[in-house]
Amino acid sequence: MSGFRPGIPQRWQVLRQGEVQRLHDATLKLLSNEGVVFQSQAALDVLRKNGVRIEGKIARFPPALVERAIETCPSEVIFKARNPERNIVLGHGDIHYTSCFGPVRVRRLGETETVLATHEDLQRFTLLSDALENVAYCLFHVRPHDHPVEFNDIYSGATMLKITDKHIHFSQDSAASTDTLIALGEVAAEDAPNAEGPVF
Numbered sequence: 001m002s003g004f005r006p007g008i009p010q011r012w013q014v015l016r017q018g019e020v021q022r023l024h025d026a027t028l029k030l031l032s033n034e035g036v037v038f039q040s041q042a043a044l045d046v047l048r049k050n051g052v053r054i055e056g057k058i059a060r061f062p063p064a065l066v067e068r069a070i071e072t073c074p075s076e077v078i079f080k081a082r083n084p085e086r087n088i089v090l091g092h093g094d095i096h097y098t099s100c101f102g103p104v105r106v107r108r109l110g111e112t113e114t115v116l117a118t119h120e121d122l123q124r125f126t127l128l129s130d131a132l133e134n135v136a137y138c139l140f141h142v143r144p145h146d147h148p149v150e151f152n153d154i155y156s157g158a159t160m161l162k163i164t165d166k167h168i169h170f171s172q173d174s175a176a177s178t179d180t181l182i183a184l185g186e187v188a189a190e191d192a193p194n195a196e197g198p199v200f
Helices: 017-033 041-049 063-071 119-131 149-163 175-189
Strands: 053-055 058-060 077-079 088-090
Touching: 017 058, 017 063, 041 053, 119 149, 149 175
Parallel strands: none
Antiparallel strands: 053 058, 077 088
8 A cells, every 4th residue: 555644743734624614615606506517428417317407518516416425425445556555545644646647748868859748658657657656656647649649548548557556547538438448447457466346
């Protein structure tokens, strides 16, 4: 398990309780009045069936529904990795760091100009993140430009699953690759001891 507990006698408190409540209230208002844009019709259909007001692609969440959903949240969440010793457990006050996410350009060692990121850059950054003890999980370090854009998520996901046994946090360009990425995670889990389902 990764992460470290800050060396201070009490837990960090970024916001006071009154500030947390004001932030929560403002979030409920924003979700209810302004809403969230969803590109997936399937997601909109599920939300509609569960009491969310849908107008076009905008979902507006009733405050009571959000409050009920929050009550069902577990106090602990595990981000699984192929290597169970590298699982990330959230909810214990530990801090977990990751690498950068998604730049489209890189500056290579010894060069002065930036260039479009490539698949090889993604491989190198993933190897580096895998080797760094203070990097708890991996994101798409760069967005490669040397393979078709519509397959970028799949190429990147497969590459990272091949290189690292840390947790990989996917952030896709499109929902179209979701099923394929889940299938890749299930295949990667087959050689992971004690894995149950996808390892991300």
